[in-house]
Amino acid sequence: MMNVYNTVLVPIDVFSDYTQILSRALQVAPDTDNIHLLYVAFPQTNVEPYGLFLERDYSQDVKEQAMKKLSEIAAGNNIPTGNVNVEIGSPADEIHYVAEKLNADLIVIGTHGQSGLRLLLGSTANAVLHGVKRDVLAVKI
Template identity: 30%
Template structure:
């Protein structure tokens, strides 16, 4: 099926992350690899002034710990990445860097402007150069 699957995870919803990981394992070729990624969003400039400087650093440390727990649940995870920036841009960039042939992205319950899938999933679907599976 697929040799390299990129799985972006929202660590605020561990159950959905585990479910998405299981789907990736089911679609992975023998000898294939899963790349887990979490993107810590940058703070807008107008908020950065009022927020403690170490908030992003703490978010990255927390992400490392949570991704380590997820990695222990699967022997098919070959790499774990933590990025900071705009989630869709970072996911798409990593997909190209790793030559992923599939991205499995979970979608949250969207608001009115992104009724069918969430904003990040929508951008990834529209701009990815590989196949994308949206997990609702």
């Protein structure tokens, strides 16, 4: 008999194809209330020459867009909106942090993903595996 996972963390890239990852999480979680969605955005700044304020932080814009998209995904899958998380930082570090914070039993992650700059292709899942204290289900996409 397989153990029931009470808290399943599902980090997804809302701007890429996440359907297989979410589908697998829905299969292993006992209920949609047990699923927590996470999107991690990279910090982004833009330096403007001659600008009075030399840096504009785009992180808040990205965070708001991702939260809107993640909330839509949650609503479409009967996942409580309180189970939606958006963080800014290094994907593996933030996944570890949120997993600890939620005391997640399982992390369901894609084995490769890509952002607009094709950053960390495949290495995020690998980095999550190292130093994690919970089960990880890697979904081949």
